Amino acid sequence: MMETIDAIYLMITSLFLACGLIPTFIAITLINKLLFHYGLEWIDKKQVIKSSLLFILSTALLCLVLYIVNMVHLTPGVLKDIKNEEAIKMLLIITDYNKLLFKVLFVGSSAVLLLYSVANLIVTVIRSLNQREDRLENVFIKSLYEKDYNRIVTSYMNVKENNAKLKLNKNNTARLVDALVREKRYREATYLLKKLENTKNRLITING
Numbered sequence: 001m002m003e004t005i006d007a008i009y010l011m012i013t014s015l016f017l018a019c020g021l022i023p024t025f026i027a028i029t030l031i032n033k034l035l036f037h038y039g040l041e042w043i044d045k046k047q048v049i050k051s052s053l054l055f056i057l058s059t060a061l062l063c064l065v066l067y068i069v070n071m072v073h074l075t076p077g078v079l080k081d082i083k084n085e086e087a088i089k090m091l092l093i094i095t096d097y098n099k100l101l102f103k104v105l106f107v108g109s110s111a112v113l114l115l116y117s118v119a120n121l122i123v124t125v126i127r128s129l130n131q132r133e134d135r136l137e138n139v140f141i142k143s144l145y146e147k148d149y150n151r152i153v154t155s156y157m158n159v160k161e162n163n164a165k166l167k168l169n170k171n172n173t174a175r176l177v178d179a180l181v182r183e184k185r186y187r188e189a190t191y192l193l194k195k196l197e198n199t200k201n202r203l204i205t206i207n208g
Contacts, residue, residue, distance in 0.1 A: 054120065144175045152179035156188075170196065 140155040156176060168176065173196050180189035 141172070144172050144179075149179040149182045152176065153183045153185060156180075 140152075140159050143152045143155040146152070152175070156179075173192055177189050177192050177196070180186075180192070
């Protein structure tokens with residue numbers, strides 16, 4: 001029975017660690033980009049780095065626990081001191097089940113920590129992406145009430161380039177069209193005028 005349990009455990013362990021290598025590489029790559037590249041300045045760097053480090057440390061902890069688990073066994077010296085065969089068998093059974101309990105508790109808790117850190121990392125990145133879109137939209141809306149037409153157009157193009165979604169009322173759309181015409185962005189202005197004419201809703205949705 002213990003041999004079957006050990007075989008299944010070994011298969012699960014190998015699969016789990018193999019699947020963990022790819023997210024670990026992604027986490028390390030993400031930290032590298034955040035520290036040494038400037039194209040991701042919109043991300044909350046501290047939070048993402050913290051989540052990535054938690055993931056990497058939990059993976060290392062799982063590997064360490066698995067190594068310790070596989071090293072647990074009775075030494076020949078201990079068995080030599082026991083004369084009673086029934087006692088030896090009982091001791092071996094107890095040791096096997098203690099080893100199984102150790103696997104369930106420690107490996108299970110390490111695996112849960114690993115899964116939590118993966119989920120935390122994914123949620124952090126998604127939240128950062130949403131914050132980026134909100135920040136771009138806020139900058140654009142604020143620029144609409146200024147007379148700097150170049151800034152209005154630049155903010156609008158930043159939103160478009162980052163595939164963010166805008167919802168503008170008709171007055172703000174008219175301001176944007178005016179800025180685009182003044183900056184000689186006639187193609188974008190024509191596109192928005194057509195949306196303005198064809199839309200019956202109060203808000204006009206502009207996809208990036």
